[in-house]
Amino acid sequence: METMKVQDVTSNDLPWKISYDAHRCTLCGSCVSACSFRAIEAKIEKRRMVFSESELPEPKARFSAVPVIRQVKSVKNYCRGCGICEKICPNDAIAPLRNPDSRHPIITRCLGGDSIKRGGRKNLESAVRTLDKLRVGRISQMTDPSLDAQRHTFDILAPFGRILPPEKLPMGIGPDGLLQTTGTTPPVNWIYPVIIGDMSIGALSWRMWEAVAMAVAYLNEECGLPVRMCSGEGGVPVRLLKSRYLKYMILQIGSGHFGWNRIAKAMPHMIEDPAGILIKIGQGAKPGDGGLLMANKVAEHIQAIRGVPKTDLLSPPNHQGLYSIEESVQKMFLSFNAAFKFRVPVAIKVAASATSVSVYNNLVRDPYNIVGGLFLDGIDGGTGAAHEVSLDHTGHPIVSKLRDCYLAATAQGRQGQIPLWAAGGLGKTGDLAADAFKMICLGANGVFTGKLILQMAGCVGNDQGRCNACNTGLCPVGITTQEPPLVKRLDPEKVAQNIVNYFLAMNTELKKLMAPIGNSSLPVGRADALIATDHAVADKLQIQYVC
């Protein structure tokens, strides 16, 4: 027997262990070929069998070589628990099992000498979410009747763009005694209060990105829901830029400016304005960090769209040359407003932070009225790739921060002037309508969501460490990969259908929440409609505590 090498990686060091039943396995090989992480392999095991051939027991031993499926014991090709092997096995012979005794966080750092990277969401907290401690507790009854979600009409729309205070509206009374406009106002688009959050081509597979774009077009043109999608920082296919569907897209510019060469060149050929511009300063999943697209995802078409070679694409943590809020206002907003001749609203996205209220105050007091929205992204947001330490340990929850910003605006009488859009773990439980509605009651004009869209498409990842391999380019369901065989696993039409159906369901659910509080338009800031079952939450959010 060899001396035991305690430093060797074994399956009990890894986060998932493969459970394999050789008796059920037909050795078809499906699981091995389907595992995008190469975390299982076919091997030969030496087996000893004791038998007797005589009438009386005369035990003999025989050794044989048996083909089996085995887990790869490596910190590179380790099992992510995605369960594709289990999905594909015709005989239920194989499945990943969570290993509570995993030493993965330690050995990966020890062996790699580098920080751990992954995709997904924050995986640490398991307590009840703040939003689940809130209920819509103010029910219209008796003389103030509830509305009928099926019969009444509802205005479920939110503003994207800078809104002037009433006394600043350039309107005067005309000769006919009616108001007429005497000047220009910043552009405002009224859109569905749930924006499909910024996920780039590159982070997503081309099929996935296209599926989302298809769903958005269908929701607008067939379902009458003016849903908008944000491109993410990674450019937009030129064909889409030149098409009439551009009006459903919010173009994002990140600190890497990826994709903007093509966008700028396409401007003269655009037949529609985009729905808006979103300047990404920060992101909730990895605040203080720029975008990260690993080289193995920078396929040829990504190189073309972004105008880059095959290499790790790291967006800087900040927009170069911006050292103050005033500067960001002057440089970025003015240039983008000017680029689209002040027809397209320009908003800003920041990671929620202890300083968000200061940022918001500065923007809302900007005398040029050019900031058309503050997108606040909280700690529970998802990402395609980030350092695990950022994902798990940096950031700020969204609920109280959104409320703080709204109340700060209210204290100045400036609520609504810069629309507030919130994200970060909304829809985490699968119920986005309820989360969105509660955020709206707390002061959000709308919400944006990314990770949930992936889950609609078939993402098998979760917040308990399952899969979370978006950074590897080996997404087992073809969503966050550029590998053709993996991308082909994704049926874009089915994805689009799922997204459309989810939005239709959510729209009905939003009405079912508006109706009982008797509101036919969105109850932005109607915190009186909410109650909290937790005293600290009630105090912080300034709503009624109940027990």
Place this chain on the structure above:
Amino acid sequence: MSASGMAQNLLYNPRLPLPAIAQGYLIHEGVLTKMCRIGAIKSLNYVHPSQALQLMQSQQKGHDNSGFAMVMHDLGGIFENYKHLPTLSMAATDQGVRLAEDILHQAGFQRVMQWVPETDDRPGLDINAMPNYVFETFDYPKSFRNAEQKVKEDLLLDMRLKLRAALEPNEEGFAYSFWPDVVTLKEIGNPRDIGTYFRLWEPDTKLTAKVITTQCRQNTNYDIVRYAAHPFHLQGYTALANGENTFYLKNVEFQRKLHRGYIGFESDSQCFLYTLHYIHRELNWPLRYFKHVVTPLPFDDIEKREDAQQLKAIRQSLGHLEINGPNTIIGVLPDNTLFTCCDAKKLRPIVIGRTEDTVVFSSEVCGINEILPDRDWATDIYPHEREIVTIDEKLEVQRWKQ
């Protein structure tokens, strides 16, 4: 709604710490109000408040007889010769009266007329009376006599706010209105007994007006507060409502930063008054835009209109003044125009009956039958959810469709 403001619970509840109020944060228990009845009379002739009492008496099953309040515009009788001078309407203790008069005298106001109603305090009346009811007309301070109208109007508002603040500790008194050609009376109790107490059932020529708005409910949701009974008055504008305003919190949070006169919020009906004042006086927009603000058209409808640009701008910038929930509003403008409009789903009733010299608004038609029994009821108007009906000085009816 009732005079049932829910709001006094927030802002005038001593249990609520002041810093929370000052910061503009409020935790409020939501709007839950009851159906009340509202009415208004506008006539070419001077009308005595007994008509208003009769208008409301037949509708008493619809309200809870917990109070009576009325605001009279375009005054006759003893006030007729003082139309251009402000009249203070106040209920107060002896100390409160002294306090208020001192403040006014100190500011240079000189009393030119005073009317103290002869009360009938027979035992058994259901009224929670204050020791004094004061209706005093003042001349402006000398330095203001030749001032511009707006300067005078701001002075009157500031004085009323000052009086209110001074009288508030220990509830020494309630300054309801301080405005030319306007008188306000509010009290807690059964409207019939309140009428008896003030001898309002017996018509006379002393206290009359061409416009009277009235309502018969005190706040029954929370603590009883005299200020909470509508109609409410501010700088020539009066408003009262039957219904709820489920966007009350949004309205309050927005209004409290719009104007120094937007205070109290003892009732969600005050929000209607403040929005009316803001749109019509502060922004100087025509009345029809009040309707566009409180019950904006759906976006789909706005897009189809020629004035889409203006309507969208209004909906965007004044979204926090939108109202939701069922309600009917009656309002009076400084030129004594009387109007009514209701929520976008018409969940509260209002009917308008008229003769050649009188127009009556009422929640229930039985009230009109009581005081205009011989009118042609076929000409009664039942306004719909997208219109404002206005009655001008000549009693011409205009129905303006949103």
